[in-house]
Amino acid sequence: MQVLMGVGKAGLKREGKPDLLVVLLPQACNASFLFTNNHFKAGSVIYSQKVLEKSRVVRAIVINSGNANCGVGKEGIIHAELMAKRTAENLDIEEDQVLVFSTGVIGKPLPIDNVLKAIDDACNVLEPLDIKRASEVISTTDSFPKYTFVKTGLLEVYGFAKGAGMIHPNMATMLAFIFINADLDPFTLNQLHKEITERTFNSISVDGCTSTNDSFGIISLGVIKEDLEKVRQALHQVSLDLAKKIVEDGEGATRIIKVVVKNASLELKARTIAEKIALSNLVKTAVFGRDPNWGRILASAGSTAFPIDQFKLKLYIGNHLVYDGKPHLKAVQSAKRYMEENKEIEIVLDLMEGKESWTYYTSDLSYEYIKINAEYTT
Amino acid sequence: MQVLMGVGKAGLKREGKPDLLVVLLPQACNASFLFTNNHFKAGSVIYSQKVLEKSRVVRAIVINSGNANCGVGKEGIIHAELMAKRTAENLDIEEDQVLVFSTGVIGKPLPIDNVLKAIDDACNVLEPLDIKRASEVISTTDSFPKYTFVKTGLLEVYGFAKGAGMIHPNMATMLAFIFINADLDPFTLNQLHKEITERTFNSISVDGCTSTNDSFGIISLGVIKEDLEKVRQALHQVSLDLAKKIVEDGEGATRIIKVVVKNASLELKARTIAEKIALSNLVKTAVFGRDPNWGRILASAGSTAFPIDQFKLKLYIGNHLVYDGKPHLKAVQSAKRYMEENKEIEIVLDLMEGKESWTYYTSDLSYEYIKINAEYTT
Numbered sequence: 013m014q015v016l017m018g019v020g021k022a023g024l025k026r027e028g029k030p031d032l033l034v035v036l037l038p039q040a041c042n043a044s045f046l047f048t049n050n051h052f053k054a055g056s057v058i059y060s061q062k063v064l065e066k067s068r069v070v071r072a073i074v075i076n077s078g079n080a081n082c083g084v085g086k087e088g089i090i091h092a093e094l095m096a097k098r099t100a101e102n103l104d105i106e107e108d109q110v111l112v113f114s115t116g117v118i119g120k121p122l123p124i125d126n127v128l129k130a131i132d133d134a135c136n137v138l139e140p141l142d143i144k145r146a147s148e149v150i151s152t153t154d155s156f157p158k159y160t161f162v163k164t165g166l167l168e169v170y171g172f173a174k175g176a177g178m179i180h181p182n183m184a185t186m187l188a189f190i191f192i193n194a195d196l197d198p199f200t201l202n203q204l205h206k207e208i209t210e211r212t213f214n215s216i217s218v219d220g221c222t223s224t225n226d227s228f229g230i231i232s233l234g235v236i237k238e239d240l241e242k243v244r245q246a247l248h249q250v251s252l253d254l255a256k257k258i259v260e261d262g263e264g265a266t267r268i269i270k271v272v273v274k275n276a277s278l279e280l281k282a283r284t285i286a287e288k289i290a291l292s293n294l295v296k297t298a299v300f301g302r303d304p305n306w307g308r309i310l311a312s313a314g315s316t317a318f319p320i321d322q323f324k325l326k327l328y329i330g331n332h333l334v335y336d337g338k339p340h341l342k343a344v345q346s347a348k349r350y351m352e353e354n355k356e357i358e359i360v361l362d363l364m365e366g367k368e369s370w371t372y373y374t375s376d377l378s379y380e381y382i383k384i385n386a387e388y389t390t
Numbered sequence: 391m392q393v394l395m396g397v398g399k400a401g402l403k404r405e406g407k408p409d410l411l412v413v414l415l416p417q418a419c420n421a422s423f424l425f426t427n428n429h430f431k432a433g434s435v436i437y438s439q440k441v442l443e444k445s446r447v448v449r450a451i452v453i454n455s456g457n458a459n460c461g462v463g464k465e466g467i468i469h470a471e472l473m474a475k476r477t478a479e480n481l482d483i484e485e486d487q488v489l490v491f492s493t494g495v496i497g498k499p500l501p502i503d504n505v506l507k508a509i510d511d512a513c514n515v516l517e518p519l520d521i522k523r524a525s526e527v528i529s530t531t532d533s534f535p536k537y538t539f540v541k542t543g544l545l546e547v548y549g550f551a552k553g554a555g556m557i558h559p560n561m562a563t564m565l566a567f568i569f570i571n572a573d574l575d576p577f578t579l580n581q582l583h584k585e586i587t588e589r590t591f592n593s594i595s596v597d598g599c600t601s602t603n604d605s606f607g608i609i610s611l612g613v614i615k616e617d618l619e620k621v622r623q624a625l626h627q628v629s630l631d632l633a634k635k636i637v638e639d640g641e642g643a644t645r646i647i648k649v650v651v652k653n654a655s656l657e658l659k660a661r662t663i664a665e666k667i668a669l670s671n672l673v674k675t676a677v678f679g680r681d682p683n684w685g686r687i688l689a690s691a692g693s694t695a696f697p698i699d700q701f702k703l704k705l706y707i708g709n710h711l712v713y714d715g716k717p718h719l720k721a722v723q724s725a726k727r728y729m730e731e732n733k734e735i736e737i738v739l740d741l742m743e744g745k746e747s748w749t750y751y752t753s754d755l756s757y758e759y760i761k762i763n764a765e766y767t768t
Contacts, residue, residue: 052692301764307496314430386679
């Protein structure tokens with residue numbers, strides 16, 4: 013009992029590489045999907061959300077890359093529906109158990125005939141799911157494929173993703189799909205999914221911009237019964253691993269920045285401050301310059317609605333205590349060497365007031381980011 | 391009856407330029423001051439806020455540039471108090487009618503003896519206020535002085551400011567001071583001040599970061615009685631002019647971006663969406679690349695909590711209608727030329743649903759921004 017996939021070419025990528033992926037599940041499976049909150053969304057997202065409103069059961073997914081099917085008027089929704097219909101016909105399954113995803117350039121109509129033809133081809137060459145290859149097919153400007161696998165005892169969780177910036181130069185989107193062999197009812201699956209997403213995909217940022225096509229799904233293959241805590245841990249691990257790969261592949265990134273806010277009085281406070289630091293262009297350019305600029309970090313930390321006590325908190329870069337009411341200049345010097353020598357830079361803000369913590373991942377902001385985003389033209 | 395100023399040197403700027411300014415008002419004046427909301431604030435801000443809690447009447451202000459008096463522990467507050475005390479002694483005025491401002495590097499203790507000596511010097515060389523010179527004295531990394539003057543009938547409003555980024559490479563701060571000859575009671579002045587600030591200084595951004603020292607004051611010199619609507623218009627004009635100069639001098643800026651969201655159902659909606667577009671790194675890099683990237687603009691507009699109708703709205707770049715449910719490729723081409731040829735780029739999003747509008751100013755995001763912010767080291 014296997015997950016199958018088929019690959020086709022619709023000519024959507026400039027280099028003529030495979031750009032269409034069909035994934036067929038062994039049977040109708042419980043699934044939970046989360047989509048972008050952006051109100052400017054792709055036709056494919058609008059369509060798949062409508063399908064999921066009726067039922068949380070999925071049999072197949074079809075994904076095209078190279079074209080976001082977004083900003084093209086209501087035609088985009090019709091095209092998504094045609095893709096689902098054609099997939100269902102080819103595989104002899106229910107049309108309303110097929111989800112549609114798109115990623116790529118915004119504002120160009122899908123060449124729907126080519127896409128439908130590629131669906132026919134893909135459905136004719138089904139083979140066991142290869143998560144590395146699947147990631148390659150759906151990738152756009154990604155510089156490496158993103159996939160991961162966890163096995164503990166009988167429990168197996170694997171997934172693949174694409175994304176290298178929340179909105180890449182018009183090559184919109186983060187897409188991530190995770191498969192788990194444990195049997196999870198729709199409600200439990202959805203609860204777990206939302207909880208895990210907050211601490212993983214919703215706690216990463218390359219440029220603070222949400223895309224028109226972002227989608228993240230978990231599919232329960234229903235093979236084994238497993239302890240819920242084990243399931244949670246394995247799903248968290250796979251989600252975090254995929255999320256971190258997207259940050260690592262962030263546009264122009266030379267460093268991963270891990271921002272930890274700890275000992276806050278409220279979880280929301282820890283999260284809000286961690287996010288504010290991670291989204292600060294000044295912090296991101298400082299890391300690119302290998303500059304342990306504690307002033308910028310604290311100014312970001314102080315700029316949310318939550319009060320911080322500048323005379324009590326402690327700030328570490330790596331394990332170097334750079335500030336605790338006053339700066340420590342020697343530690344700042346050693347922090348600079350730490351930033352030069354390490355690929356993942358940890359910033360830890362200890363608020364010294366409570367027990368809640370949050371971790372947020374981002375990348376640094378480099379000349380290459382400007383190059384990628386300014387020199388790409390529509 | 392004149393506003394006087396005195397200039398001194400405390401050796402806080404590398405080049406040894408004047409870095410201390412004392413402004414003496416002809417009498418105790420009604421004043422309204424707004425400060426950064428940042429919780430990581432300078433000792434000078436904490437001190438001045440405390441003074442203003444007791445009374446809204448100001449006789450003198452003292453400003454040092456080159457050192458933010460921030461991140462140095464509670465000593466920063468004591469130093470600010472010493473500055474006020476010394477100014478009051480020199481000028482024979484009330485200590486609690488003196489406000490203190492600082493701008494410059496974060497985390498270095500003020501060399502307080504030098505600063506006090508410079509205050510003595512400045513108080514000894516009082517001359518009529520020269521707003522250009524005043525701006526030069528308080529500037530740090532500004533590339534030009536920022537001052538403006540409006541006269542309509544008997545009404546005179548003038549001001550000076552500094553700032554080139556909400557937090558410049560540790561050279562923290564936007565400072566702005568406006569003087570108006572109209573007599574305004576404290577309550578009216580404060581109401582006007584808050585209202586005008588929202589549409590001017592609170593509607594500009596270079597990098598979305600608030601500083602530790604930001605301060606903006608309006609001082610009523612109490613000479614003439616004037617119609618409130620005229621006062622409002624003149625204050626708005628002077629505030630907007632100073633605010634736009636700060637954007638124009640934004641780090642690495644090559645274009646001013648004016649984002650107008652109009653015909654929204656709610657003012658807050660217009661404002662939130664305008665701000666989201668203006669803060670988007672993807673929009674800012676697109677403008678730097680002279681790329682009329684409507685997809686990024688709409689994706690930013692769609693990423694707030696307020697719904698937008700992608701099938702109804704209209705998007706203009708300059709007066710080129712680039713999107714109204716579908717993109718218009720010819721208009722996109724002419725918008726590109728418009729972006730190449732103009733210094734101020736207008737983005738107008740018409741939500742086609744109500745009557746509220748908001749305008750937000752920002753600058754583009756260039757290689758130079760990265761250079762300034764990454765290559766500066768602590």
